[in-house]
Amino acid sequence: MPEIVCVRGDITEADVDAVVNAANSSLLGGGGVDGAIHRKGGPAILAACRELRAGPYPDGLPTGQAVATTAGDLPASWVIHTVGPVYSRREDRSDLLVSCYRESLRVADELGAATVAFPAVSAGVYGWPMGDAARIAVTTVRAAATRVAEVRFVLFSDDALAAFTAV
Template sequence: MSVEIVTERGDITEAEVDAVVNAANSTLLGGGGVDGAIHRRGGPDILAECKRLRADTYPDGLPTGQAVATTAGNLPARWVIHTVGPVYATSEDRSDQLASAYHESLRVADELGARTVAFPAISAGVYGWPVPDAARIAVETVRGARTGVSRVRFVLFSDDVLAAFAAAVG
């Protein structure tokens, strides 16, 4: 079954989907950008679950390219899937880690039974990944995934990022 992929400009914290993907940092304790917005809007239940995950499962933090789910708290989604994208580097090709963040997020979505998932542009903000390349990797990974997710929404915060993702979708 193929995944329907849509791109839209918007606020991912308002996405009415089964699962919202958080471009988290490895601490899982909130931060800036999408991560901070999800924690602020979702409320304290998300942070409480993240603290439990850090204490029990990921004492050294969530590794880059991996994903884990928590409640969505006050968000309209049912779950938040936290994933850590790589920081862009010209000295090392980390494309596989970025693809893994999308792939692992879809794997977790399948475990949860999520059929609709909203993604941000992972690593394309403060982590410095060039937006057209980030979009290409994201779309290729989602298209190639064997998943029960039926619809992926790339919910993007700016016109330039939306244009890059729309071009990658074709």
């Protein structure tokens, strides 16, 4: 089980082996964490994502899946892109959110990453309630069979940090 660390900060500045991007399925950038990673990482990330779209993911990355690219100008070596589910009150999509964390850690293991920084996947524009997002994230990471030594949740607000720390 990896050591779990929760910090408030900017995930694009995380000095880790891999940063997880809460991407949209297009992999071509967007708002929130996704936009920040693409802006700070520079054009190499977008170029790598375009290659993925031209190759194995012509229709985009499916929700709950993860794939790695270069990290471009970020301090990290890799960006692991994962597509979180949009929150729904009518349909339980928590299995897809669990899959984002498991698949990201699987990709991290394939890369040999010892340290991984995660945002609060789906808890921004995708509307997942922060407390539940934190519970799913932390319990999934705790239960994961991974060689990753440290998982760092890099959170964008005091409220997010408090929710993750409480779990």
